[in-house]
Amino acid sequence: MKAALITFPGSNRERDMRMALTKVNNGKPPVDVWHGDSGLPEGIDLIVLPGGFSYGDYLRCGAMAAHSPIMREVKKRAEAGVRVLAVCNGFQIACEAGLLPGVLISNAGLKFICKDVNLRVETTASAFTKKYRKGQTIRVPVAHHDGNYTADADTVKRLEDNDQIAFRYADPLGTVSPETNLNGSVGNIAGIYNAKKTVLGLMPHPEDATDPVCGGLDGMGLFESIAESLS
Amino acid sequence: MKARVHVSLKNGVLDPQGKAIGQALHSLGFSDVAEVRQGKLIELELSGALAKKPKAEIEAAVKDMAQKLLANTVIENYSVELVG
Amino acid sequence: MKARVHVSLKNGVLDPQGKAIGQALHSLGFSDVAEVRQGKLIELELSGALAKKPKAEIEAAVKDMAQKLLANTVIENYSVELVG
């Protein structure tokens, strides 16, 4: 696996992501790429947009970062089929850049939420989740203020019909209900794919659940899936 | 009856959002943008007894809302406009 | 030359902020507020060559800024107004 990790001004979970990627890649860290760069190294097979507060989350989360010079190249590579993992602020950037449909608005409770949540794995037919079981619940943390996934009814239907929903907020037994809706997201959606399932965007932080001492290991499945798919 | 409350930062108060938007516009090639300030525009749909009152009274009520909740008068100004 | 860009949520898009403001106004006793929507008002101070162009061209440039950055047209509308 040859991963590129993009840093925007205000990214702050690139370190967590680097640790997780390094762990599943035989100790080999991802290539760090600065938002102002206009190119990506050759042979990259995974692009990661990490969490944080790019441009302070000012105006709209992810809006300014979506126009960074590097994003043109990211879109080009994504079209060519290179995998993109977009987490939290990365997910917001991916939506603003049009890599994924919909948009993330303020949590329904208008508060930042940092806590462990249960996610139901909606599909394992992807390079990102094949090591999980379909319907399995995993426990990983969230840390966001604007994770309320919003899209029009047609878009949501398309996502559902095409098996593009990656994760939903659930209870520990995998039941998805209004009570387990963390932030007001339509259909409890926590993460989605693009149509080809080469781009995954999600609000929770699997990278913060890859260590037995800090956060547990439930996020490992995602990184192991990626590593296996790309090796 | 609708009321619009425009809330803006007082002069001289740092506007980090505006500053960042300005920089982003520059890097998109809009170099002739000198300064950007971001404010809020809150639109209230009024109903019931209030909506039927004379304009001056409605305006007073909306100003009261702005003063008490919509604006943070330590750092923000507000203005009220009635529409329709 | 100043331009104002008003960015508001499209009809039918949920506005958690507006909803919370509405609830807070009710609990302050302002019961005749039916609906609240919160939008942004971005004020741009224009300078240089752009500021000297004909109004129509300035307006087009500001619309371009709104389209590219200031609004997310998936959920937001915008309108542009030139002042002074």
Added chain:
Amino acid sequence: MSDVKKAVQYPADLMGLTRDEYDLVLQIMGREPNQVELGIFSVMWSEHCSYKSSKKWLKTLPTKAPWVIQGPGENAGVIDIGDGLAAIFKMESHNHPSFIEPYQGAATGVGGILRDVFTMGARPVANLNALRFGAPDHPKTRHLVSGVVHGIGGYGNCVGVPTVGGEVNFHPSYNGNILVNAMTVGLAKTDKIFYSAAAGLGNPVVYVGSKTGRDGIHGASMASAEFTDDSEEKRPTVQVGDPFTEKLLIEACLELMDTDTIVAIQDMGAAGLTSSSFEMASKGGMGIEIDLDKVPARETGMTPYEFMLSESQERMLIILKPGSEPQAEAIFRKWELDFAVIGHLTDTGRMVLRFNGEQVGDLPIDPLAQASPEYDRPWVKTPPQKPLGRVNHPLPFVEALGKLVGSPDMASRRWIWEQYDYLVRGDTAQVPGGDAAVVRVEDHPKKALAMSVDCTPRYCFADPVEGGKQAVAETWRNITAVGARPLAITDNMNFGNPERPEIMGQFVGAVDGIREACLALDYPVVSGNVSLYNETNGKGILPTPAIGGVGVLDDVARMATLAFKLPGEAILLVGQTNGHLGQSVYLRDICGQEAGPPPPVDLKVERTNGDAVRLLITEGMVSAAHDCADGGLAVALAEMAMASGIGAAVTLPAGDAFEIGFGEDQARYLVTCPAARAEAVIAALEAAGAPVQKLGLTGGDALTFAGLGAISVQALRSAHEGWLPRYMAGEL
């Protein structure tokens, strides 16, 4: 002097200086100061910058230990944590601004303390906060809680530093003066620590960060006519924080620190450019010349006075090695920050200010800095409290417990800390809700930092000396309870008006107690902050010397947590229980009395018991550990049960159940271990000289006190978790 005095025409506005202080200004200057110069004296000699009321007493605090690299006097304290690594930390108050504008006040408080820490070369790795609000039913309290918590989260979350711990109290004495104390802990290499003493004749003085605006200038009365055309609009003294710029500033400064270009560096905190430039020059015995036109300005038409006194946020001052300007500038440009060479160092020992080609100020540095007033304010010793008389117990034991865990001061703070990103950077090993926060030392295979902030103001009010001791001891105990070695503290002394002898007496007493505890526990003070005049209409706050402790856990895999781990384990109580009800939360919240002396702190016993518990944790002998603090033994048991969902059946030690269950005797811990190992653990504790008794066993879904009744863990949890969210929702 008296001749001078007679001839003096005092300006109408002394900008907060007394007439005596103004006389001293005249003596130092040898002439009348101009407006800029007077402004500089005024801020440099303000209580905030000069510590004039507190200096005399702060000097008595112990500040040395073999592991202390830098004690008080720099931007933050530095301790050696082994393996070539240092922990750098400090706590600071932002009380007054937070009362006026809770969001921005708290946010900029976090921003300020972060800069104090990264200016020394540390990567900030943890934030904590100590908050005090007025009575829950005071009309302002809810709004202040909401704003302060949002502000702390808004800033800390954005800059990407985890907020991992804190404490919150409610008390009517804070109705008009809330306390917002923020602490930052950072990590650095011991050979890469940066100081603020300027050096090198001719070296460039560089300004970086955000532009300067007219934020927070306090001379409003004198110069406000010039501040704005719009005289209607009074310029706010509140500063707005820009955490995004701070994040860029952290990264840019740390990047610059990796090069070999910095001579000295200092953040611009209170009194902005004035205090930063003065302090740097004064510490290095240098002079400094500044061209104020070169200072990046956010607004047009700013005056020298405004440039010197502005408290705009997110700015730093750096002395560079000559010739390294281009390299440094490239780094700050990359991070889209301002960079400007605004002056150079001289050997005149004077600060010379120029503006538009004219000299607008010329002051001697050392006399100004060193002659800053020091007061020996009159003080009276706080009289001892009358012994506590007979106490009536209005509620049955378990009912009282249920009520206590859901009372404002004891209820869970989850509603607060879930709004803080306590995980970012991926090293948080113990999240909020435990005794101390634990954050792994990055890239180290085993080591972690343990941190806790504590103070029990009601004890400090009743007896400042015991209260001061207790605050220090409680951080030490909390750090010990996770298995770490406590190493040093930072203090944040929040008091009322020092010109009142009884308030000054509280201060003197608290310092005394802190000193004793630091000495007895080998736990020096390495940094701190004083906030006085927390007073409205002659009513001061409870004396609140908040203490932030830092310790090291040598092997994070051996960290202890407070949750019961399994049913059927033995529960042991370490330490002597006398049933001291004076000043307890039980007495206040259940019996409606704030009375009696606070529990005495025996520092020798503290050390014996703590060292014994830590050893057991380190050896893997115990499965859970928790200190007994507010609420006493019964509440501590309830907290262990609630954290795990496992109940327990216990028999309280002999004596009056209420006194034994809710008394707040110090130096106590609860530990659990597999039942079969209980005898060995007891033997080990006894051998170490720590009293111990077995209380019972974990298990079931209720907490049962033999002969007193039972309460389900579920009921405890709903009371404990319910109060704050319901209060904030306006339901209470």
